[in-house]
Amino acid sequence: MTIYAEYLLLENAIINFIILYVTKRFTRTDTNKIRLIISSLIGGIYTFVVFYPSLMFMAKFIMKFIVSILMIIVAFNPYTLKKFLKLISTFYVVTFVFAGAALALFYLSDIQIFVGKGIFYIRDFPIKKLIFAVGISWILIKGTLGFIQSKIGKEKLFIPIEINLNNRNVKLNALVDTGNSLKDPISDRPVIIVEFKAIQDLLPIKVQDIFLKYKENNLDVVSTVMSKSNREISFRLIPFKSIGKDNGMLLGFKPDKVILRDEDNKILSEIIVGIYNNSLSPNHEYMALLHPEILK
Incomplete structure:
Protein backbone atom coordinates (compact mmCIF):
# COMPACT_ATOMS: atom_id res chain seq x y z
CA MET A 1 0.00 0.00 0.00
CA GLY A 153 -19.73 4.73 45.63
CA LYS A 154 -21.60 7.74 46.82
CA GLU A 155 -18.65 9.22 48.67
CA LYS A 156 -17.03 10.08 45.35
CA LEU A 157 -19.93 12.42 44.62
CA PHE A 158 -19.16 14.52 47.68
CA ILE A 159 -17.12 17.70 47.15
CA PRO A 160 -15.99 20.04 49.95
CA ILE A 161 -16.89 23.64 49.09
CA GLU A 162 -16.17 27.07 50.53
CA ILE A 163 -18.66 29.94 50.24
CA ASN A 164 -17.33 33.51 50.55
CA LEU A 165 -19.40 36.63 51.18
CA ASN A 166 -18.33 40.05 52.50
CA ASN A 167 -14.94 38.76 53.74
CA ARG A 168 -16.56 35.88 55.61
CA ASN A 169 -16.52 32.26 54.58
CA VAL A 170 -17.97 28.90 55.54
CA LYS A 171 -16.80 25.40 54.61
CA LEU A 172 -19.14 22.47 54.13
CA ASN A 173 -19.62 19.20 52.29
CA ALA A 174 -21.75 19.23 49.13
CA LEU A 175 -23.38 16.47 47.12
CA VAL A 176 -23.35 16.55 43.31
CA ASP A 177 -27.07 16.20 42.59
CA THR A 178 -27.92 15.29 38.99
CA GLY A 179 -31.56 16.04 39.82
CA ASN A 180 -30.78 19.65 40.72
CA SER A 181 -31.57 21.71 37.63
CA LEU A 182 -32.46 24.84 39.58
CA LYS A 183 -31.45 28.17 38.04
CA ASP A 184 -32.00 31.80 38.91
CA PRO A 185 -34.85 32.92 36.60
CA ILE A 186 -33.34 36.38 36.10
CA SER A 187 -29.64 35.70 35.51
CA ASP A 188 -29.98 32.01 34.44
CA ARG A 189 -27.12 31.17 36.82
CA PRO A 190 -27.06 27.68 38.36
CA VAL A 191 -28.16 27.45 42.00
CA ILE A 192 -26.39 25.65 44.84
CA ILE A 193 -28.96 24.67 47.46
CA VAL A 194 -27.48 25.09 50.95
CA GLU A 195 -28.89 24.48 54.42
CA PHE A 196 -29.49 27.66 56.41
CA LYS A 197 -27.52 26.33 59.39
CA ALA A 198 -24.42 25.88 57.20
CA ILE A 199 -24.34 29.51 56.04
CA GLN A 200 -26.01 31.17 59.02
CA ASP A 201 -22.87 33.13 59.91
CA LEU A 202 -22.75 34.72 56.45
CA LEU A 203 -26.14 36.36 56.86
CA PRO A 204 -27.04 39.60 58.68
CA ILE A 205 -28.31 39.09 62.26
CA LYS A 206 -31.82 40.30 61.40
CA VAL A 207 -32.05 37.78 58.57
CA GLN A 208 -30.75 34.99 60.81
CA ASP A 209 -33.48 35.75 63.35
CA ILE A 210 -36.16 35.45 60.68
CA PHE A 211 -34.91 32.04 59.49
CA LEU A 212 -34.66 30.85 63.10
CA LYS A 213 -38.26 31.93 63.72
CA TYR A 214 -39.70 30.20 60.66
CA LYS A 215 -38.42 26.64 60.39
CA GLU A 216 -40.02 25.91 57.04
CA ASN A 217 -39.47 27.53 53.65
CA ASN A 218 -42.65 29.56 53.24
CA LEU A 219 -43.90 32.91 52.03
CA ASP A 220 -43.65 34.40 55.52
CA VAL A 221 -39.89 33.94 55.42
CA VAL A 222 -39.66 35.26 51.87
CA SER A 223 -41.70 38.40 52.44
CA THR A 224 -40.10 39.22 55.80
CA VAL A 225 -36.52 38.75 54.62
CA MET A 226 -37.12 40.75 51.45
CA SER A 227 -38.50 43.62 53.52
CA LYS A 228 -35.54 43.49 55.95
CA SER A 229 -32.78 43.04 53.34
CA ASN A 230 -30.27 45.84 52.96
CA ARG A 231 -27.22 46.71 50.90
CA GLU A 232 -25.10 44.19 52.77
CA ILE A 233 -26.72 41.37 50.84
CA SER A 234 -29.14 41.38 47.93
CA PHE A 235 -31.68 38.58 47.92
CA ARG A 236 -33.61 37.19 44.99
CA LEU A 237 -36.56 34.81 44.66
CA ILE A 238 -36.00 31.36 43.17
CA PRO A 239 -39.15 29.36 42.29
CA PHE A 240 -38.87 25.59 42.43
CA LYS A 241 -40.93 22.43 42.17
CA SER A 242 -40.57 19.32 44.27
CA ILE A 243 -42.59 16.28 45.25
CA GLY A 244 -45.74 17.50 46.95
CA LYS A 245 -44.91 21.16 46.30
CA ASP A 246 -45.57 22.66 42.87
CA ASN A 247 -45.03 26.31 43.71
CA GLY A 248 -42.17 26.47 46.16
CA MET A 249 -40.01 29.53 46.70
CA LEU A 250 -36.41 29.76 47.89
CA LEU A 251 -34.48 32.84 48.87
CA GLY A 252 -31.13 33.12 47.17
CA PHE A 253 -28.16 35.44 47.03
CA LYS A 254 -25.02 35.86 44.95
CA PRO A 255 -21.88 35.11 46.98
CA ASP A 256 -18.54 36.75 46.21
CA LYS A 257 -17.25 33.32 45.19
CA VAL A 258 -17.62 29.60 45.77
CA ILE A 259 -14.54 27.38 45.75
CA LEU A 260 -14.81 23.68 44.94
CA ARG A 261 -12.12 22.05 47.09
CA ASP A 262 -11.37 19.14 44.73
CA GLU A 263 -8.16 18.51 42.79
CA ASP A 264 -8.83 21.57 40.61
CA ASN A 265 -9.87 24.03 43.35
CA LYS A 266 -12.31 25.52 40.85
CA ILE A 267 -13.48 29.05 41.70
CA LEU A 268 -17.07 29.99 40.81
CA SER A 269 -18.24 33.59 40.70
CA GLU A 270 -21.31 33.35 38.48
CA ILE A 271 -23.33 31.27 40.93
CA ILE A 272 -26.36 31.65 43.20
CA VAL A 273 -26.79 30.17 46.68
CA GLY A 274 -30.35 29.12 47.54
CA ILE A 275 -31.14 28.95 51.27
CA TYR A 276 -32.98 25.83 52.42
CA ASN A 277 -34.32 26.14 55.97
CA ASN A 278 -34.33 22.43 56.71
CA SER A 279 -32.04 19.41 56.57
CA LEU A 280 -30.90 18.04 53.20
CA SER A 281 -29.30 14.86 54.56
CA PRO A 282 -30.84 12.73 57.34
CA ASN A 283 -27.38 11.62 58.51
CA HIS A 284 -25.71 15.04 57.93
CA GLU A 285 -23.26 13.69 55.30
CA TYR A 286 -23.71 16.87 53.29
CA MET A 287 -25.31 20.30 53.71
CA ALA A 288 -25.52 21.45 50.10
CA LEU A 289 -26.65 20.23 46.67
CA LEU A 290 -24.45 21.14 43.72
CA HIS A 291 -25.89 21.88 40.31
CA PRO A 292 -24.12 19.37 37.95
CA GLU A 293 -23.58 22.10 35.34
CA ILE A 294 -20.95 23.81 37.47
CA LEU A 295 -18.63 20.79 37.15
CA LYS A 296 -18.38 21.09 33.38
Missing part, protein backbone atom coordinates in the same frame (compact mmCIF):
# COMPACT_ATOMS: atom_id res chain seq x y z
CA THR A 2 1.34 3.46 -0.92
CA ILE A 3 1.27 5.86 2.01
CA TYR A 4 1.08 9.61 1.34
CA ALA A 5 2.65 11.82 4.01
CA GLU A 6 0.04 14.60 3.81
CA TYR A 7 -2.87 12.14 4.18
CA LEU A 8 -1.07 10.33 6.99
CA LEU A 9 -0.64 13.60 8.89
CA LEU A 10 -4.22 14.71 8.26
CA GLU A 11 -5.84 11.40 9.25
CA ASN A 12 -3.83 10.97 12.45
CA ALA A 13 -4.26 14.62 13.41
CA ILE A 14 -8.05 14.36 13.01
CA ILE A 15 -8.21 11.13 15.00
CA ASN A 16 -5.96 12.60 17.70
CA PHE A 17 -8.17 15.68 17.93
CA ILE A 18 -11.29 13.55 18.33
CA ILE A 19 -9.66 11.46 21.08
CA LEU A 20 -8.38 14.55 22.91
CA TYR A 21 -11.77 16.27 22.63
CA VAL A 22 -13.58 13.23 24.06
CA THR A 23 -10.97 13.08 26.84
CA LYS A 24 -11.67 16.75 27.57
CA ARG A 25 -15.42 16.14 27.78
CA PHE A 26 -15.21 13.09 30.04
CA THR A 27 -12.67 14.62 32.43
CA ARG A 28 -14.41 18.04 32.37
CA THR A 29 -11.07 19.75 31.79
CA ASP A 30 -10.94 23.36 30.66
CA THR A 31 -8.78 23.97 27.59
CA ASN A 32 -9.11 25.60 24.17
CA LYS A 33 -9.21 24.32 20.62
CA ILE A 34 -5.79 25.78 19.76
CA ARG A 35 -4.11 23.60 22.40
CA LEU A 36 -6.03 20.55 21.15
CA ILE A 37 -5.05 21.25 17.54
CA ILE A 38 -1.35 21.71 18.39
CA SER A 39 -1.36 18.51 20.46
CA SER A 40 -3.12 16.65 17.63
CA LEU A 41 -0.50 17.83 15.14
CA ILE A 42 2.29 16.66 17.45
CA GLY A 43 0.77 13.18 17.39
CA GLY A 44 0.31 13.39 13.62
CA ILE A 45 3.91 14.50 12.98
CA TYR A 46 5.15 11.65 15.19
CA THR A 47 3.80 9.14 12.63
CA PHE A 48 6.38 10.39 10.09
CA VAL A 49 8.93 8.07 11.72
CA VAL A 50 7.61 5.41 9.31
CA PHE A 51 9.39 7.24 6.46
CA TYR A 52 12.78 7.28 8.20
CA PRO A 53 14.35 3.87 8.99
CA SER A 54 16.94 5.59 11.20
CA LEU A 55 14.13 6.83 13.46
CA MET A 56 12.34 3.51 13.89
CA PHE A 57 13.51 3.37 17.51
CA MET A 58 10.86 6.08 18.02
CA ALA A 59 8.16 3.46 17.33
CA LYS A 60 8.96 1.62 20.56
CA PHE A 61 6.44 1.60 23.39
CA ILE A 62 8.43 3.90 25.68
CA MET A 63 8.69 6.57 22.96
CA LYS A 64 4.97 6.29 22.17
CA PHE A 65 4.22 6.77 25.85
CA ILE A 66 6.50 9.82 26.04
CA VAL A 67 4.76 11.34 23.01
CA SER A 68 1.33 10.73 24.61
CA ILE A 69 2.56 12.46 27.79
CA LEU A 70 3.70 15.42 25.69
CA MET A 71 0.31 15.53 23.96
CA ILE A 72 -1.53 15.57 27.30
CA ILE A 73 0.70 18.35 28.66
CA VAL A 74 0.28 20.49 25.54
CA ALA A 75 -3.49 19.89 25.31
CA PHE A 76 -4.46 20.29 28.97
CA ASN A 77 -1.49 21.59 30.98
CA PRO A 78 -2.34 19.50 34.09
CA TYR A 79 -0.88 21.14 37.19
CA THR A 80 -1.24 18.23 39.61
CA LEU A 81 -0.12 14.61 39.36
CA LYS A 82 -3.66 13.44 40.17
CA LYS A 83 -5.10 15.49 37.30
CA PHE A 84 -2.41 14.22 34.91
CA LEU A 85 -3.07 10.57 35.82
CA LYS A 86 -6.80 11.12 35.31
CA LEU A 87 -6.20 12.63 31.88
CA ILE A 88 -3.65 10.07 30.65
CA SER A 89 -5.75 7.10 31.79
CA THR A 90 -8.90 8.52 30.17
CA PHE A 91 -6.89 9.30 27.02
CA TYR A 92 -5.83 5.65 26.68
CA VAL A 93 -9.29 4.28 27.48
CA VAL A 94 -10.79 6.52 24.78
CA THR A 95 -8.00 5.55 22.37
CA PHE A 96 -8.51 1.81 22.86
CA VAL A 97 -12.30 2.00 22.55
CA PHE A 98 -12.16 4.28 19.51
CA ALA A 99 -9.50 2.16 17.80
CA GLY A 100 -11.49 -1.01 18.42
CA ALA A 101 -14.73 0.46 17.09
CA ALA A 102 -13.02 2.02 14.07
CA LEU A 103 -11.06 -1.12 13.17
CA ALA A 104 -14.17 -3.30 13.47
CA LEU A 105 -16.20 -0.94 11.30
CA PHE A 106 -13.51 -0.60 8.63
CA TYR A 107 -12.92 -4.37 8.63
CA LEU A 108 -16.63 -5.09 8.12
CA SER A 109 -16.76 -2.42 5.41
CA ASP A 110 -13.80 -3.98 3.56
CA ILE A 111 -11.82 -0.72 3.71
CA GLN A 112 -8.05 -0.95 3.32
CA ILE A 113 -6.22 0.16 6.44
CA PHE A 114 -2.66 -0.06 7.67
CA VAL A 115 -1.77 -0.35 11.34
CA GLY A 116 1.82 -0.87 12.37
CA LYS A 117 5.08 0.77 13.38
CA GLY A 118 3.13 3.28 15.44
CA ILE A 119 0.89 4.63 12.66
CA PHE A 120 -2.75 4.32 11.58
CA TYR A 121 -3.52 4.87 7.89
CA ILE A 122 -6.80 4.52 5.99
CA ARG A 123 -6.84 4.30 2.23
CA ASP A 124 -9.45 6.60 0.60
CA PHE A 125 -10.25 8.21 3.95
CA PRO A 126 -14.02 7.53 4.52
CA ILE A 127 -15.08 10.53 6.63
CA LYS A 128 -18.69 9.33 7.00
CA LYS A 129 -17.61 5.99 8.41
CA LEU A 130 -15.14 7.72 10.72
CA ILE A 131 -17.96 9.89 12.11
CA PHE A 132 -20.07 6.75 12.59
CA ALA A 133 -17.16 5.08 14.43
CA VAL A 134 -16.84 8.13 16.66
CA GLY A 135 -20.54 7.92 17.50
CA ILE A 136 -20.30 4.24 18.41
CA SER A 137 -17.17 4.91 20.49
CA TRP A 138 -18.89 7.77 22.34
CA ILE A 139 -21.79 5.50 23.30
CA LEU A 140 -19.45 2.69 24.40
CA ILE A 141 -17.20 5.01 26.43
CA LYS A 142 -20.09 6.85 28.03
CA GLY A 143 -21.78 3.58 28.96
CA THR A 144 -18.56 2.09 30.32
CA LEU A 145 -17.56 5.14 32.36
CA GLY A 146 -21.14 5.57 33.57
CA PHE A 147 -21.18 1.97 34.82
CA ILE A 148 -17.81 2.41 36.55
CA GLN A 149 -18.91 5.66 38.19
CA SER A 150 -22.11 4.03 39.46
CA LYS A 151 -19.98 1.37 41.18
CA ILE A 152 -17.50 3.76 42.75
Whole structure:
Protein backbone atom coordinates (compact mmCIF):
# COMPACT_ATOMS: atom_id res chain seq x y z
CA MET A 1 0.00 0.00 0.00
CA THR A 2 1.34 3.46 -0.92
CA ILE A 3 1.27 5.86 2.01
CA TYR A 4 1.08 9.61 1.34
CA ALA A 5 2.65 11.82 4.01
CA GLU A 6 0.04 14.60 3.81
CA TYR A 7 -2.87 12.14 4.18
CA LEU A 8 -1.07 10.33 6.99
CA LEU A 9 -0.64 13.60 8.89
CA LEU A 10 -4.22 14.71 8.26
CA GLU A 11 -5.84 11.40 9.25
CA ASN A 12 -3.83 10.97 12.45
CA ALA A 13 -4.26 14.62 13.41
CA ILE A 14 -8.05 14.36 13.01
CA ILE A 15 -8.21 11.13 15.00
CA ASN A 16 -5.96 12.60 17.70
CA PHE A 17 -8.17 15.68 17.93
CA ILE A 18 -11.29 13.55 18.33
CA ILE A 19 -9.66 11.46 21.08
CA LEU A 20 -8.38 14.55 22.91
CA TYR A 21 -11.77 16.27 22.63
CA VAL A 22 -13.58 13.23 24.06
CA THR A 23 -10.97 13.08 26.84
CA LYS A 24 -11.67 16.75 27.57
CA ARG A 25 -15.42 16.14 27.78
CA PHE A 26 -15.21 13.09 30.04
CA THR A 27 -12.67 14.62 32.43
CA ARG A 28 -14.41 18.04 32.37
CA THR A 29 -11.07 19.75 31.79
CA ASP A 30 -10.94 23.36 30.66
CA THR A 31 -8.78 23.97 27.59
CA ASN A 32 -9.11 25.60 24.17
CA LYS A 33 -9.21 24.32 20.62
CA ILE A 34 -5.79 25.78 19.76
CA ARG A 35 -4.11 23.60 22.40
CA LEU A 36 -6.03 20.55 21.15
CA ILE A 37 -5.05 21.25 17.54
CA ILE A 38 -1.35 21.71 18.39
CA SER A 39 -1.36 18.51 20.46
CA SER A 40 -3.12 16.65 17.63
CA LEU A 41 -0.50 17.83 15.14
CA ILE A 42 2.29 16.66 17.45
CA GLY A 43 0.77 13.18 17.39
CA GLY A 44 0.31 13.39 13.62
CA ILE A 45 3.91 14.50 12.98
CA TYR A 46 5.15 11.65 15.19
CA THR A 47 3.80 9.14 12.63
CA PHE A 48 6.38 10.39 10.09
CA VAL A 49 8.93 8.07 11.72
CA VAL A 50 7.61 5.41 9.31
CA PHE A 51 9.39 7.24 6.46
CA TYR A 52 12.78 7.28 8.20
CA PRO A 53 14.35 3.87 8.99
CA SER A 54 16.94 5.59 11.20
CA LEU A 55 14.13 6.83 13.46
CA MET A 56 12.34 3.51 13.89
CA PHE A 57 13.51 3.37 17.51
CA MET A 58 10.86 6.08 18.02
CA ALA A 59 8.16 3.46 17.33
CA LYS A 60 8.96 1.62 20.56
CA PHE A 61 6.44 1.60 23.39
CA ILE A 62 8.43 3.90 25.68
CA MET A 63 8.69 6.57 22.96
CA LYS A 64 4.97 6.29 22.17
CA PHE A 65 4.22 6.77 25.85
CA ILE A 66 6.50 9.82 26.04
CA VAL A 67 4.76 11.34 23.01
CA SER A 68 1.33 10.73 24.61
CA ILE A 69 2.56 12.46 27.79
CA LEU A 70 3.70 15.42 25.69
CA MET A 71 0.31 15.53 23.96
CA ILE A 72 -1.53 15.57 27.30
CA ILE A 73 0.70 18.35 28.66
CA VAL A 74 0.28 20.49 25.54
CA ALA A 75 -3.49 19.89 25.31
CA PHE A 76 -4.46 20.29 28.97
CA ASN A 77 -1.49 21.59 30.98
CA PRO A 78 -2.34 19.50 34.09
CA TYR A 79 -0.88 21.14 37.19
CA THR A 80 -1.24 18.23 39.61
CA LEU A 81 -0.12 14.61 39.36
CA LYS A 82 -3.66 13.44 40.17
CA LYS A 83 -5.10 15.49 37.30
CA PHE A 84 -2.41 14.22 34.91
CA LEU A 85 -3.07 10.57 35.82
CA LYS A 86 -6.80 11.12 35.31
CA LEU A 87 -6.20 12.63 31.88
CA ILE A 88 -3.65 10.07 30.65
CA SER A 89 -5.75 7.10 31.79
CA THR A 90 -8.90 8.52 30.17
CA PHE A 91 -6.89 9.30 27.02
CA TYR A 92 -5.83 5.65 26.68
CA VAL A 93 -9.29 4.28 27.48
CA VAL A 94 -10.79 6.52 24.78
CA THR A 95 -8.00 5.55 22.37
CA PHE A 96 -8.51 1.81 22.86
CA VAL A 97 -12.30 2.00 22.55
CA PHE A 98 -12.16 4.28 19.51
CA ALA A 99 -9.50 2.16 17.80
CA GLY A 100 -11.49 -1.01 18.42
CA ALA A 101 -14.73 0.46 17.09
CA ALA A 102 -13.02 2.02 14.07
CA LEU A 103 -11.06 -1.12 13.17
CA ALA A 104 -14.17 -3.30 13.47
CA LEU A 105 -16.20 -0.94 11.30
CA PHE A 106 -13.51 -0.60 8.63
CA TYR A 107 -12.92 -4.37 8.63
CA LEU A 108 -16.63 -5.09 8.12
CA SER A 109 -16.76 -2.42 5.41
CA ASP A 110 -13.80 -3.98 3.56
CA ILE A 111 -11.82 -0.72 3.71
CA GLN A 112 -8.05 -0.95 3.32
CA ILE A 113 -6.22 0.16 6.44
CA PHE A 114 -2.66 -0.06 7.67
CA VAL A 115 -1.77 -0.35 11.34
CA GLY A 116 1.82 -0.87 12.37
CA LYS A 117 5.08 0.77 13.38
CA GLY A 118 3.13 3.28 15.44
CA ILE A 119 0.89 4.63 12.66
CA PHE A 120 -2.75 4.32 11.58
CA TYR A 121 -3.52 4.87 7.89
CA ILE A 122 -6.80 4.52 5.99
CA ARG A 123 -6.84 4.30 2.23
CA ASP A 124 -9.45 6.60 0.60
CA PHE A 125 -10.25 8.21 3.95
CA PRO A 126 -14.02 7.53 4.52
CA ILE A 127 -15.08 10.53 6.63
CA LYS A 128 -18.69 9.33 7.00
CA LYS A 129 -17.61 5.99 8.41
CA LEU A 130 -15.14 7.72 10.72
CA ILE A 131 -17.96 9.89 12.11
CA PHE A 132 -20.07 6.75 12.59
CA ALA A 133 -17.16 5.08 14.43
CA VAL A 134 -16.84 8.13 16.66
CA GLY A 135 -20.54 7.92 17.50
CA ILE A 136 -20.30 4.24 18.41
CA SER A 137 -17.17 4.91 20.49
CA TRP A 138 -18.89 7.77 22.34
CA ILE A 139 -21.79 5.50 23.30
CA LEU A 140 -19.45 2.69 24.40
CA ILE A 141 -17.20 5.01 26.43
CA LYS A 142 -20.09 6.85 28.03
CA GLY A 143 -21.78 3.58 28.96
CA THR A 144 -18.56 2.09 30.32
CA LEU A 145 -17.56 5.14 32.36
CA GLY A 146 -21.14 5.57 33.57
CA PHE A 147 -21.18 1.97 34.82
CA ILE A 148 -17.81 2.41 36.55
CA GLN A 149 -18.91 5.66 38.19
CA SER A 150 -22.11 4.03 39.46
CA LYS A 151 -19.98 1.37 41.18
CA ILE A 152 -17.50 3.76 42.75
CA GLY A 153 -19.73 4.73 45.63
CA LYS A 154 -21.60 7.74 46.82
CA GLU A 155 -18.65 9.22 48.67
CA LYS A 156 -17.03 10.08 45.35
CA LEU A 157 -19.93 12.42 44.62
CA PHE A 158 -19.16 14.52 47.68
CA ILE A 159 -17.12 17.70 47.15
CA PRO A 160 -15.99 20.04 49.95
CA ILE A 161 -16.89 23.64 49.09
CA GLU A 162 -16.17 27.07 50.53
CA ILE A 163 -18.66 29.94 50.24
CA ASN A 164 -17.33 33.51 50.55
CA LEU A 165 -19.40 36.63 51.18
CA ASN A 166 -18.33 40.05 52.50
CA ASN A 167 -14.94 38.76 53.74
CA ARG A 168 -16.56 35.88 55.61
CA ASN A 169 -16.52 32.26 54.58
CA VAL A 170 -17.97 28.90 55.54
CA LYS A 171 -16.80 25.40 54.61
CA LEU A 172 -19.14 22.47 54.13
CA ASN A 173 -19.62 19.20 52.29
CA ALA A 174 -21.75 19.23 49.13
CA LEU A 175 -23.38 16.47 47.12
CA VAL A 176 -23.35 16.55 43.31
CA ASP A 177 -27.07 16.20 42.59
CA THR A 178 -27.92 15.29 38.99
CA GLY A 179 -31.56 16.04 39.82
CA ASN A 180 -30.78 19.65 40.72
CA SER A 181 -31.57 21.71 37.63
CA LEU A 182 -32.46 24.84 39.58
CA LYS A 183 -31.45 28.17 38.04
CA ASP A 184 -32.00 31.80 38.91
CA PRO A 185 -34.85 32.92 36.60
CA ILE A 186 -33.34 36.38 36.10
CA SER A 187 -29.64 35.70 35.51
CA ASP A 188 -29.98 32.01 34.44
CA ARG A 189 -27.12 31.17 36.82
CA PRO A 190 -27.06 27.68 38.36
CA VAL A 191 -28.16 27.45 42.00
CA ILE A 192 -26.39 25.65 44.84
CA ILE A 193 -28.96 24.67 47.46
CA VAL A 194 -27.48 25.09 50.95
CA GLU A 195 -28.89 24.48 54.42
CA PHE A 196 -29.49 27.66 56.41
CA LYS A 197 -27.52 26.33 59.39
CA ALA A 198 -24.42 25.88 57.20
CA ILE A 199 -24.34 29.51 56.04
CA GLN A 200 -26.01 31.17 59.02
CA ASP A 201 -22.87 33.13 59.91
CA LEU A 202 -22.75 34.72 56.45
CA LEU A 203 -26.14 36.36 56.86
CA PRO A 204 -27.04 39.60 58.68
CA ILE A 205 -28.31 39.09 62.26
CA LYS A 206 -31.82 40.30 61.40
CA VAL A 207 -32.05 37.78 58.57
CA GLN A 208 -30.75 34.99 60.81
CA ASP A 209 -33.48 35.75 63.35
CA ILE A 210 -36.16 35.45 60.68
CA PHE A 211 -34.91 32.04 59.49
CA LEU A 212 -34.66 30.85 63.10
CA LYS A 213 -38.26 31.93 63.72
CA TYR A 214 -39.70 30.20 60.66
CA LYS A 215 -38.42 26.64 60.39
CA GLU A 216 -40.02 25.91 57.04
CA ASN A 217 -39.47 27.53 53.65
CA ASN A 218 -42.65 29.56 53.24
CA LEU A 219 -43.90 32.91 52.03
CA ASP A 220 -43.65 34.40 55.52
CA VAL A 221 -39.89 33.94 55.42
CA VAL A 222 -39.66 35.26 51.87
CA SER A 223 -41.70 38.40 52.44
CA THR A 224 -40.10 39.22 55.80
CA VAL A 225 -36.52 38.75 54.62
CA MET A 226 -37.12 40.75 51.45
CA SER A 227 -38.50 43.62 53.52
CA LYS A 228 -35.54 43.49 55.95
CA SER A 229 -32.78 43.04 53.34
CA ASN A 230 -30.27 45.84 52.96
CA ARG A 231 -27.22 46.71 50.90
CA GLU A 232 -25.10 44.19 52.77
CA ILE A 233 -26.72 41.37 50.84
CA SER A 234 -29.14 41.38 47.93
CA PHE A 235 -31.68 38.58 47.92
CA ARG A 236 -33.61 37.19 44.99
CA LEU A 237 -36.56 34.81 44.66
CA ILE A 238 -36.00 31.36 43.17
CA PRO A 239 -39.15 29.36 42.29
CA PHE A 240 -38.87 25.59 42.43
CA LYS A 241 -40.93 22.43 42.17
CA SER A 242 -40.57 19.32 44.27
CA ILE A 243 -42.59 16.28 45.25
CA GLY A 244 -45.74 17.50 46.95
CA LYS A 245 -44.91 21.16 46.30
CA ASP A 246 -45.57 22.66 42.87
CA ASN A 247 -45.03 26.31 43.71
CA GLY A 248 -42.17 26.47 46.16
CA MET A 249 -40.01 29.53 46.70
CA LEU A 250 -36.41 29.76 47.89
CA LEU A 251 -34.48 32.84 48.87
CA GLY A 252 -31.13 33.12 47.17
CA PHE A 253 -28.16 35.44 47.03
CA LYS A 254 -25.02 35.86 44.95
CA PRO A 255 -21.88 35.11 46.98
CA ASP A 256 -18.54 36.75 46.21
CA LYS A 257 -17.25 33.32 45.19
CA VAL A 258 -17.62 29.60 45.77
CA ILE A 259 -14.54 27.38 45.75
CA LEU A 260 -14.81 23.68 44.94
CA ARG A 261 -12.12 22.05 47.09
CA ASP A 262 -11.37 19.14 44.73
CA GLU A 263 -8.16 18.51 42.79
CA ASP A 264 -8.83 21.57 40.61
CA ASN A 265 -9.87 24.03 43.35
CA LYS A 266 -12.31 25.52 40.85
CA ILE A 267 -13.48 29.05 41.70
CA LEU A 268 -17.07 29.99 40.81
CA SER A 269 -18.24 33.59 40.70
CA GLU A 270 -21.31 33.35 38.48
CA ILE A 271 -23.33 31.27 40.93
CA ILE A 272 -26.36 31.65 43.20
CA VAL A 273 -26.79 30.17 46.68
CA GLY A 274 -30.35 29.12 47.54
CA ILE A 275 -31.14 28.95 51.27
CA TYR A 276 -32.98 25.83 52.42
CA ASN A 277 -34.32 26.14 55.97
CA ASN A 278 -34.33 22.43 56.71
CA SER A 279 -32.04 19.41 56.57
CA LEU A 280 -30.90 18.04 53.20
CA SER A 281 -29.30 14.86 54.56
CA PRO A 282 -30.84 12.73 57.34
CA ASN A 283 -27.38 11.62 58.51
CA HIS A 284 -25.71 15.04 57.93
CA GLU A 285 -23.26 13.69 55.30
CA TYR A 286 -23.71 16.87 53.29
CA MET A 287 -25.31 20.30 53.71
CA ALA A 288 -25.52 21.45 50.10
CA LEU A 289 -26.65 20.23 46.67
CA LEU A 290 -24.45 21.14 43.72
CA HIS A 291 -25.89 21.88 40.31
CA PRO A 292 -24.12 19.37 37.95
CA GLU A 293 -23.58 22.10 35.34
CA ILE A 294 -20.95 23.81 37.47
CA LEU A 295 -18.63 20.79 37.15
CA LYS A 296 -18.38 21.09 33.38
